[in-house]
Amino acid sequence: MHLSEQDWAAEKQRVEEVTGKIQTKIQVLEEQVSQVQSDVVEIRKHYWDDVTMDMSTTEDAVESIASIRQQAEVLSERERTHRQAFAALGKMRKLVQSPYFGRIDFRERDERGGDTIYLGIAGFLDEEKDDYLVYDWRAPISSLYYDFAPGEVTFSTPNGAVEGEMLLKRQFVIRDRKIHLMFDTGLTIGDELLKQVLSRSSDAQMKTIVATIQKEQNRIIRNDQARMLIVQGVAGSGKTSAALQRVAYLLYKHRDQLSSDQMVLFSPNPLFNHYVSTVLPELGEENMQQTTYQAYLEHRLGDRFEIEDSFTQLEYVLQEQDAGGAAAYQARLSGIRFKSSSAFQAIVQAYQLGLQQEGMLFSPIVFRDREIVSADKLVKRFYSYDSVIRIPNRLELMQGWLLEQLERFAELEREAAWVEDEIELLSSEDYHRAFERLRKMERGDGVTFDDYEQERVLLARMVIKEQLKPVRDAVKRLKFVDLTGLYVQLHVGLIAEEQAHWSAVHERTHEELANGRLPYEDATPLLYLMEAVCGFQTNGAVRHVIIDEAQDYSPFQLAYLKRLFPRCRMTALGDLGQAIYAHASAYSDMEPIASLYGPEQTEVIRLFRSYRSTREIVEFTRGIVPGGDAIEPFTRGGAKPRVIQASDRGSLHSLLAAEVERLRGEGYASVAIITKTASEGRLAQEALEPMLAAPLVLVTKHSPTFESGVLVIPSYLAKGVEFDAVLVYDGSHHQYGLENDRKLFYTACTRAMHELRIFSLGEPCQWITNQSPDTYEFVVGEESKIHSLGKGIVEAGEL
Numbered sequence: 011m012h013l014s015e016q017d018w019a020a021e022k023q024r025v026e027e028v029t030g031k032i033q034t035k036i037q038v039l040e041e042q043v044s045q046v047q048s049d050v051v052e053i054r055k056h057y058w059d060d061v062t063m064d065m066s067t068t069e070d071a072v073e074s075i076a077s078i079r080q081q082a083e084v085l086s087e088r089e090r091t092h093r094q095a096f097a098a099l100g101k102m103r104k105l106v107q108s109p110y111f112g113r114i115d116f117r118e119r120d121e122r123g124g125d126t127i128y129l130g131i132a133g134f135l136d137e138e139k140d141d142y143l144v145y146d147w148r149a150p151i152s153s154l155y156y157d158f159a160p161g162e163v164t165f166s167t168p169n170g171a172v173e174g175e176m177l178l179k180r181q182f183v184i185r186d187r188k189i190h191l192m193f194d195t196g197l198t199i200g201d202e203l204l205k206q207v208l209s210r211s212s213d214a215q216m217k218t219i220v221a222t223i224q225k226e227q228n229r230i231i232r233n234d235q236a237r238m239l240i241v242q243g244v245a246g247s248g249k250t251s252a253a254l255q256r257v258a259y260l261l262y263k264h265r266d267q268l269s270s271d272q273m274v275l276f277s278p279n280p281l282f283n284h285y286v287s288t289v290l291p292e293l294g295e296e297n298m299q300q301t302t303y304q305a306y307l308e309h310r311l312g313d314r315f316e317i318e319d320s321f322t323q324l325e326y327v328l329q330e331q332d333a334g335g336a337a338a339y340q341a342r343l344s345g346i347r348f349k350s351s352s353a354f355q356a357i358v359q360a361y362q363l364g365l366q367q368e369g370m371l372f373s374p375i376v377f378r379d380r381e382i383v384s385a386d387k388l389v390k391r392f393y394s395y396d397s398v399i400r401i402p403n404r405l406e407l408m409q410g411w412l413l414e415q416l417e418r419f420a421e422l423e424r425e426a427a428w429v430e431d432e433i434e435l436l437s438s439e440d441y442h443r444a445f446e447r448l449r450k451m452e453r454g455d456g457v458t459f460d461d462y463e464q465e466r467v468l469l470a471r472m473v474i475k476e477q478l479k480p481v482r483d484a485v486k487r488l489k490f491v492d493l494t495g496l497y498v499q500l501h502v503g504l505i506a507e508e509q510a511h512w513s514a515v516h517e518r519t520h521e522e523l524a525n526g527r528l529p530y531e532d533a534t535p536l537l538y539l540m541e542a543v544c545g546f547q548t549n550g551a552v553r554h555v556i557i558d559e560a561q562d563y564s565p566f567q568l569a570y571l572k573r574l575f576p577r578c579r580m581t582a583l584g585d586l587g588q589a590i591y592a593h594a595s596a597y598s599d600m601e602p603i604a605s606l607y608g609p610e611q612t613e614v615i616r617l618f619r620s621y622r623s624t625r626e627i628v629e630f631t632r633g634i635v636p637g638g639d640a641i642e643p644f645t646r647g648g649a650k651p652r653v654i655q656a657s658d659r660g661s662l663h664s665l666l667a668a669e670v671e672r673l674r675g676e677g678y679a680s681v682a683i684i685t686k687t688a689s690e691g692r693l694a695q696e697a698l699e700p701m702l703a704a705p706l707v708l709v710t711k712h713s714p715t716f717e718s719g720v721l722v723i724p725s726y727l728a729k730g731v732e733f734d735a736v737l738v739y740d741g742s743h744h745q746y747g748l749e750n751d752r753k754l755f756y757t758a759c760t761r762a763m764h765e766l767r768i769f770s771l772g773e774p775c776q777w778i779t780n781q782s783p784d785t786y787e788f789v790v791g792e793e794s795k796i797h798s799l800g801k802g803i804v805e806a807g808e809l
């Protein structure tokens with residue numbers, strides 16, 4: 011809609027006025043911050059000057075403690091004020107550059123006149139006039155902007171619904187305190203603006219979307235009812251974006267009860283953690299806790315086993331599958347699927363119940379190769395307790411008993427020859443340390459260190475105590491429970507159940523665990539068994555858990571997370587089209603997630619519109635997955651995806667290198683060569699690196715971050731992220747020919763924002779050839795022609 015010169019002049023003037031006032035506020039805050047900062051420094055410096063310490067009588071002592079406490083309170087109040095002022099200053103510094111992005115004129119029903127409301131990433135109050143010059147985008151009234159076109163509207167407030175009429179909706183792009191763009195919009199938040207935002211080059215880190223949140227995304231962001239909110243959205247539909255703005259919204263709405271450390275995001279990999287870590291700070295909020303499921307497993311079981319990660323498991327599955335899938339592979343696949351299921355969880359539960367009566371296994375308590383308490387004795391002790399006592403409680407009783415046994419053992423060991431030897435071996439430093447420690451320990455007992463006999467007794471005690479420490483610690487951590495044995499025994503019990511390939515599964519599990527390795531599919535069941543036996547751990551402090559790529563979690567893992575966070579609300583983001591793990595492809599809908607809290611507590615929001623990629627890319631990629639017809643492209647045009655067939659690996663690399671150079675020449679900042687596996691990635695990197703002008707970075711599961719530029723990245727690590735241009739390294743029938751490869755291929759292709767090129771060594775896979783030929787261009791690349799063109803950069807289209 012065309013805006014008049016007066017409109018422009020008025021809005022320009024307003025921007026000047028508002029930014030002027032924000033600037034004044036910044037000065038005030040800067041002074042406040044520096045003042046409070048010096049207060050804090052002063053208090054810390056003179057902390058003890060203002061404290062009166064007198065311990066002569068009880069009253070004096072009480073007074074002294076009160077005086078310390080008072081001083082501590084003064085300090086902590088100042089520190090809090092400093093934190094708040096500093097955070098407010100950060101927000102104002104952002105706001106002054108771009109104070110708002112939207113305006114709505116709203117008249118409440120049965121009222122005259124109306125209000126003009128400007129929306130920005132934070133609110134700004136003109137304190138003198140008590141007037142909000144900018145409303146926070148999360149304020150109740152701001153939802154009008156995202157949900158309605160001008161006309162009849164309604165929004166919810168804590169005091170109920172407010173109805174009225176929206177008279178105007180206007181969008182702005184303000185940078186460096188200047189209006190760059192301004193227009194009045196209709197129903198959706200200007201497609202034009204969205205097009206502009208989406209056309210820009212991708213970044214190594216995600217951006218906020220507050221200025222262009224779409225109506226269906228707003229439903230996700232502001233949903234405050236569901237215990238379990240499932241967002242089932244197609245690739246690039248803004249699931250992650252909506253979830254992050256949702257965190258910001260919840261932190262704002264519940265600012266008195268909720269803090270960022272009570273929210274946890276489970277990311278698909280550490281790279282993704284880094285990719286999304288800038289969104290909340292950009293919105294002036296602190297980041298929530300970010301982790302991966304793998305990191306949690308490491309935290310719980312890392313001291314007992316070398317835990318396989320999900321990527322290594324996936325590499326195994328993909329490589330063995332391509333190698334023809336021998337019997338061992340089939341057995342492992344079947345084991346992975348079964349061990350991920352709720353049925354297996356129920357078996358573990360039933361097994362734990364059975365252990366109340368019989369079957370508990372323990373490791374003997376051993377010290378210096380001597381058995382202090384045998385496994386048999388431990389079993390007898392365990393079953394000597396009343397059978398109504400729960401297993402974890404019995405173990406607690408055993409723990410106390412064992413610690414007593416260790417005390418007794420220590421007393422008896424005092425005369426042992428090894429103790430004498432150890433004392434002899436004490437260095438003079440050790441000896442001195444021992445002396446100091448003993449002096450402190452024995453203070454008041456009238457014991458002196460001059461008495462040789464006394465000295466020897468004390469040193470012996472100390473030596474034994476130190477040497478026994480690991481045994482005592484292991485007892486405290488219930489490590490005398492033979493967890494591995496219990497888990498293997500569970501497998502033995504299932505052999506008769508005729509579960510497919512079970513003998514092979516059992517053998518493999520046994521062998522791996524015996525070598526201290528824990529396969530990924532066993533990690534959650536074993537952890538669950540450990541907790542069922544030793545006592546469940548829960549985290550009641552966490553109030554919101556967000557699971558990204560939720561389709562990649564097994565039903566068992568989801569149930570585990572539910573138990574771990576008993577007081578949380580959950581947001582699960584998923585796309586079945588991208589379910590790439592062997593355990594995940596075992597189910598074909600979101601049922602395992604949907605049934606976690608039951609239908610009454612669960613709400614599902616579906617997103618069909620894909621924002622990441624151009625219309626042409628979406629029209630191609632939606633043909634790869636079943637049900638892809640429902641995917642709606644956004645109206646941003648670009649080139650059709652191009653499939654380039656090479657006859658041998660040499661020409662594949664030449665074609666790829668030429669394409670990379672061409673795309674870089676066109677100004678694309680991030681170009682990703684996506685391989686199926688990590689080993690294919692290494693091969694690609696070695697071959698291509700010498701052929702390219704720019705450095706070629708190989709991204710592995712150990713890379714903590716990635717920057718823009720040219721990357722080689724395995725498909726599963728590219729999950730959740732995006733690139734200006736994607737070059738699928740080898741989309742041939744040979745590489746992606748099986749049904750199991752389809753989702754991996756889809757995941758790789760949907761990472762592209764502007765350009766998609768699929769190279770193929772030989773015949774392309776059926777996920778390409780089954781599509782309508784209108785959706786892509788097909789080129790047979792011939793190396794001879796590359797040379798004949800006689801230039802470094804070759805356009806595949808010219809071949």
Ligand SMILES: Nc1ncnc2c1ncn2[C@@H]1O[C@H](COP(=O)(O)OP(=O)(O)OP(=O)(O)O)[C@@H](O)[C@H]1O
Nearest residue numbers: 219222223224245246247248249250251621622730
């Ligand atoms: N309302 C919006 N305004 C601007 N950009 C948007 C909007 N919604 C999504 N986007 C952009 O679309 C891209 C994809 O978003 P996002 O990564 O959140 O999608 P996703 O559904 O999590 O994708 P995937 O499942 O494929 O990883 C991002 O660049 C994001 O900034």
